[in-house]
Amino acid sequence: TAGITQAPTSQILAAGRSMTLRCTQDMRHNAMYWYRQDLGLGLRLIHYSNTAGTTGKGEVPDGYSVSRANTDDFPLTLASAVPSQTSVYFCASSSGETDTQYFGPGTRLTVL
Amino acid sequence: GQNIDQPTEMTATEGAIVQINCTYQTSGFNGLFWYQQHAGEAPTFLSYNVLDGLEEKGRFSSFLSRSKGYSYLLLKELQMKDSASYLCAVDDSNYQLIWGAGTKLIIKP
Numbered sequence: 001t002a003g004i005t006q007a008p009t010s011q012i013l014a015a016g017r018s019m020t021l022r023c024t025q026d027m028r029h030n031a032m033y034w035y036r037q038d039l040g041l042g043l044r045l046i047h048y049s050n051t052a053g054t055t056g057k058g059e060v061p062d063g064y065s066v067s068r069a070n071t072d073d074f075p076l077t078l079a080s081a082v083p084s085q086t087s088v089y090f091c092a093s094s095s096g097e098t099d100t101q102y103f104g105p106g107t108r109l110t111v112l
Numbered sequence: 113g114q115n116i117d118q119p120t121e122m123t124a125t126e127g128a129i130v131q132i133n134c135t136y137q138t139s140g141f142n143g144l145f146w147y148q149q150h151a152g153e154a155p156t157f158l159s160y161n162v163l164d165g166l167e168e169k170g171r172f173s174s175f176l177s178r179s180k181g182y183s184y185l186l187l188k189e190l191q192m193k194d195s196a197s198y199l200c201a202v203d204d205s206n207y208q209l210i211w212g213a214g215t216k217l218i219i220k221p
Contacts, residue, residue, distance in 0.1 A: 040120075041213060042116075042199065042212055042214055043155070043201075043209075043211040044211070045208055045209070048207075048208065050207065058208065090154060090155070098203055098207060100160060101145075101157075101209065102157065103155050105153070105154050106153075106154055
C-alpha cells in the first residue's frame with residue numbers, strides 16, 4: 001500500500017516562479033492537510049480539506065492555494081514563490097477530521 | 113491563545129528510561145497525539161490520549177492529565193533507533209491539530 005505520496009521530493013525554485021506540489025493518497029481518507037515545517041517552529045497548517053470539494057485556511061495560508069477535485073488528490077500551489085516559502089512541506093490525511101493523521105514523505109523546497 | 117510547550121532537546125543513555133513532557137493551553141480539547149519524526153523523514157503516529165491516565169504500547173507509554181493541561185511520553189529500554197524528534201499535538205476541537213515544536217531526543221551509547 002502506497003499510503004500518501006508527494007512529488008517532487010525536492011525542488012529549487014527561482015523567486016517569482018509558480019509551482020504545484022502534488023499529494024495523492026490511496027487510503028480513501030476524507031480529510032487532507034498541507035503543513036510546512038521550519039526549524040524550531042514545528043508543523044504549521046497551511047490549508048486543509050475535510051472532504052472532496054471543500055477546502056479551508058489554516059494558520060499560514062498566505063501565498064498558497066489548494067484544490068480538492070476528488071478524494072485522492074490535494075495539490076498545493078505557490079503562485080509567485082518568495083524566499084520565505086523555503087521549507088519542508090508535508091501532506092497528511094485522516095479518515096475524519098479528528099482522526100489520526102498520516103503523513104507523506106515531504107517535499108523540500110528552496111526558493112532563491 | 114493556543115500554546116504547546118515541549119523541551120527543545122533531551123539526552124539519554126541507551127537502555128535507560130526517558131520522559132518527554134508536553135504542556136498545553138488550547139481553546140478546546142478533543143485529544144492529544146504523540147508523533148515520532150526521524151531526521152529527514154515524515155512524522156509517524158505513536159499514541160493518542162483522550163482520557164486521563166496512562167496508555168501503554170510496548171516500550172512507549174503516554175500519560176494525560178486534562179485538568180493540568182499536561183502529557184508525557186515515556187520511553188523505556190532506550191535503543192539507538194529511538195534517536196528522533198517527538199512531537200506533541202492537541203486536537204483543539206476546531207478540527208485542526210495544534211503542534212508543539214518537538215523535542216529532539218539524543219541517545220548516547
